[in-house]
Amino acid sequence: MTDYKNSGSIGWESPSNIAFIKYWGKKGNQLPCNPSVSMSLKNSVTRSWLTYKPKETGNQLHFLFEGKKQVLFEERITKFFGNLSDHFTFLNDYQISISSENTFPHSAGIASSASAMSSIALCLCSMEEEIAGIKMTEKEFFQKASLVARLGSGSASRSVYGGFVTWGASDSFSKSSDEHAVPFSKYVHPIFQDFQDAILMVSSKKKEVSSSVGHQLMENHPYASARFAQANTHFESMLGALRSGDLKTFIEIMENEALSLHGLMMNSSPSYTLLKPNTFELMERIRSYRLSSNIPVGFTLDAGPNIHLLYPKSESQKVMSFINSELSPFLENGKYIVDEKGDGPRKIKLK
Structure with a gap:
């Protein structure tokens, strides 16, 4: 095993978002077929706590939602983690436990995958900083978290930022990207x-x-x-x-x-x-x-x-x-x- 920090715990809270221009249809590896723009919410959030330690025998990942095992979502996160080896080379060396909770009821018309996957992506980016002893710039950190969140849920890429957020390349916004979301709030009129x-x-x-x-x-x-x-x-x-x-x-x-x-x-x-x-x-x-x-x-x-x-x-x-x-x-x-x-x-x- 690479000489990383042995164990630790991290917590992140991340919001759901509501899209005004809808992302519906994808290509390649979770890339959007059209650009979208959304508003991140204040009160509708997922809180996730990630604990890591050196890998032992048995399952590499354990997931609890509001204190209970959620088999389907655990399978989804396991699949998500399986696609992250290029972004987090250390993942296979660790056993990870995640505990999540929402401030909003399930099936409330609030995008729970966006808030859940973005909170987990943020935890993983913090984990990388901790175990490797590195410190990304704020821009690097959130851009990487957005890219990683996208691989779990497309709309999750936007939840990594507050306020108004775009995702998807467009000639209408030079900073836009298919790979990660881009904050847009600084361009927005005060009425919004x-x-x-x-x-x-x-x-x-x-x-x-x-x-x-x-x-x-x-x-x-x-x-x-x-x-x-x-x-x-x-x-x-x-x-x-x-x-x-x-x-x-x-x-x-x-x-x-x-x-x-x-x-x-x-x-x-x-x-x-x-x-x-x-x-x-x-x-x-x-x-x-x-x-x-x-x-x-x-x-x-x-x-x-x-x-x-x-x-x-x-x-x-x-x-x-x-x-x-x-x-x-x-x-x-x-x-x-x-x-x-x-x-x-x-x-x-x-x-």
């Missing part, structure tokens, strides 16, 4: 800097078709090339809206992207839909409210039925009143989660 996200719970049931399967169905999708062209156009327009503070264009593109994503599911082969009747009711009510009140509130969805309602913090009181009076009857047990733009991951103390 305190943006709120109310997650409206239509259903907490596990979705019938996973995102991994959805990405695979894009490979032979009849509208794939048109979708990727649309996403590139939307990406350029969205960056322009974020820079200028153009809320009207922001909402228009964000909602179109959400409906395009679900349209792709509905006309894939085999076809499927993750939307519920109440999802449609909520979308109509949000659009009617926006027209009647002139309040810049808009929606997006991940790959599920639950709606993310986005709005400036200055409109919080009015929007909360709208949710409670008009939308709550269409929510599962009237439930919604209030979140907002966050500052990104942070290293945390050990339990």
